Amino acid sequence: MRARLTRRTLFSLVLGLLLLSTAAAMRGCMGPYQHLLSQLQRQAHLTEDTSSLLEPYIHLQGLNTPILRGSCTEHPGAFPSKDALRGLSKRSFLRTVNATLDRVLKGLVALQKQLLNNDLKELETARQNIQGIRNNIHCMSWLLGGSSETAEPMQTGPGSWLQLTSTLDVFQAKLEGCRFLRGYHRFMGSVGWVFREWGESPSRSRRHSPRWALHKGVRRTRLFRRGKRPVPRGQLPW
């Protein structure tokens, strides 16, 4: 009897802690699904604009010539392609975007070091915006009933990320930074595309019911079987 009581107490304690932690984690995630989706769409729209970061970088680094601009192309495979992103489930998509942006943040830090004393305030703005996007992705993941960090995201090509090693000369480092930023803007454009698809296609959004819908007792039928869903390269099941 005593052991039973203890077990019950422990169970209640764990449940309470879980609820508290969930509540604490979701503090600030107040908006409804559509509002959050709208925010993500607009954030992606803002960050895909090259004038927000790439163009200032090009001007600052003296890369504003047609030839150099032509060389400033995205590394193939550095960022997930639009088709790959569109093929992901909502949760996988969010995880992938979250992980990619995490690496973009690291890349921005590297760029900042590369710039040394050349202050590029757009870098800090971009960093804050990316943090904001990740926050919204976190909330969206919660609304969809999952977490943006609990599973492994889609992998990108090996060695495709910004590596500003000491072996690179200054020019190459600048060009690498440019190509990295080019990929970043393109990636955010693709992300915005997918988010807009979420808003335009209700059937697609049913693949993962928002948490608010589940809370209302709405039970959705799973429209696609996991095995038949197009799985992009490197994608891990949810």
Add this chain to the structure above:
Amino acid sequence: MLALQIWLVKALLIFLTTESIGELLDPCGHIDPESPIIQRGSNFTAVCVLKEKCMDYFHVNANYIIWKTNHLTVPKEQYTVINRTAASVTFTNVVSPNLQLTCNILTFGQIEQNVYGITVLSGFPPEKPKNLNCIVNEGRKMMCQWDPGRETYLETNFTLKSEWATEKFDDCKTKPDTPNSCLVDYSPVYFVNIEVWVEAENALGNITSDHINFDPIDKVKPNPPRNLSVSNSEELSSILKLTWINPSINSVIRLKYNILYRTKDASTWSQIPPEDTASTRSSFTVQDLKPFTEYVFRVRCMKEDGKGFWSEWSEDASGITYEDRPSKAPSFWYRINPSHSHSYRSVQLIWKTLPPFEANGKILDYEVTLTRWKSYLQNYTVNDTKLTVNLTNDRYTATLTARNIVGKSDTSILTIPAYDFQGKLMESKCYLITVTPVYANGPGSPESTKAYLKQAPPSKGPTVRTKKVGKNEAVLEWDQLPVDVQNGFIRNYTIFYRTIIGNETAVNVDSSHTEYTLSSLTSDTLYMVRMTAYTDEGGKDGPEFTFTTPKFAQGEIEAIVVPVCLAFLLTTLLGVLFCFNKRDLIKKHIWPNVPDPSKSHIAQWSPHTPPRHNFNSKDQMYSDGNFTDVSVVEIEANDKKPFPEDLKSLDLFKKEKISTEGHSSGIGGSSCMSSSRPSISSSDENESTQNTSSTVQYSTVVHSGYRHQVPSVQVFSRSESTQPLLDSEERPEDLQLVDNVDSSDGILPRQQYFKQNCNQPETCPDISHFERSKQVSSGNEEDFMRLKQQQISNQNSQSCASGQMKMFQEVSAADAFGPGTEGQVERFETVGIEAAIDEGMPKSYLPQTVRQGGYMPQ
């Protein structure tokens, strides 16, 4: 070495000094608590504890303690000596924000010496911060404001806290001089909801405001639009086009605008309707402006959906609308200068410049034409505002127009009279005299007045007419007299009105009126009215006018007729409703239900199971609740059959228990509008069989109706037999004839019996059947039966049951047994009558009757 010695000396000196100061400053006691902060209005107690050393030295104890606040001695009543070394003082309802409390002792019983002192602070705990709101000035950091609540009188710290779902931001601590706002030190990120709240804390407590959660983009105060410029249009002189550069946040959000404008000299602003500027734009065309007028504009913007704050106003910008042709001709006059020549005269034409709002632009020049008669024309183009010309003594007409870059104004015309012009003024004519002042720079505003050389009475009186005639009043109207017939200033009118026989009444009316209401008139009366207009010199009557007041006021007839009609309609409606509610009763009285044989069918034929009646059970007798039915049983009474046989059949019938109801059937039982109760059946099966072969078989219509529809009235149908009885039943008149014939042939007449439930009076009137029956059954007793019928009718309203039964018995006795058997009939009065059935008489029917709703074989 030397340095070491110096250092040691210094150290020793410092030590000795410190020790001596310590001794000197060592107090003789202390107050507890040391630094109290209390809530304002609460009680406070402080305890002063003396040191033994001082007590011995100064020969004091706790009784020698004196408390002082702000150098004023606290009354002894507030002291409490705790023990020899400690005494306390208590203050109630402390309201002073800062209280200097000292503990003193009377050394040697007379010298007051301070022992210890503290400062007591009082205040309030912080209130919950309210109305927390934040603003994001574009390009700057977010600032939040709130209402800190009441003054705490204590040092209170306000901390603004903010966080995302995934990140917590640094606290924003307020500055002492701005405890109700804080500027965060991070740039807001748009499109990410942030949660913000305020924590207030002081020595008496802490409290947190409500949390607010918002997207910083919804709190944006944009920068004002810049580079506002104004341009006009040559095509339209009433528009100005504004252009500006939107703030950079326009790349993130859509904007709406407020545009204010005013003329340069005006002090109040007008606003463009906000609905016209409710979307993002960088230009706007303002319409309906005055030509060639300078306007000043300003514009501001905010988020299109109205969330956030308006920007500051932009810098003012001004512009002038394009010119338009002068809207008015300049007024001008002439001045004739003295001339030495007799044939010419020097005439100076003078005019004023048009004000800007009439000039509608810059006046380039004036065009003057002078016309003598109609042939000679002189044109002048003048930049000045005067023109001097030499004219002959003839009469001239001068015209003047002003011209600007767009066009010319209308023309002003001036007549210059001939040199020898002499006016001839007439009496009784109205003249308009205009005086125009002529200044050095041109003519002033003219003033005009009407005048008569001499007045006279009007040459014609006003014509009055009625505008509206009521029962007791009439509205008269008239036209002002034309100037030609006025002959002077009309001072007033007088209205005279009278009836044919009455005195004339006069009413004076002011000359400015053209309408007057005569009141207190008599209805349906002819009135004669005339009107006189008066000048200063007398009056003139107008033509007489007659009108008749109506007998009734407007709507009076309607007020009588409408309620009467409504009452009639209401009565009719109530009558219809009553008839509708009582339709069954009415129908019973007027249109009794006649069964339609074509829709009948035999539901169940039960010759083998004669219906059983429990005549003693009232419930069974009335079980279906339908008491309005009448069963007619036709019997053939054989006068050859001895009466005891009838009794036998009665006995046999009594043995039969009719168990079925509703759709039972019987042989020889003819029924019309009968209840669902079973009709009379034959006394036994054999008889039934025998009778079936030669008698009409009737059956009861099934209750359930056609295809489960419940019939409104239960009817009985009969079989397909073509027996004469059926025909006679369907055609009673035939039956009567046949029966009469039968009766004359020595056959007992058929007798019709009524089964009528008399619990419902409406069933009683169906007496015609009875009458018919009586006629059929016994023609020679017709008079007797009519008498009975009359008796029954009289009893209908009382007790139909008993009346009917009595009637039944008498009829039965008279028909079936004749007068001689009356005594026997009386013995069966409770069971009714049953005709005897002769087995040898196949056409006989088993009669039946009813007593109190049941059937009784007889």
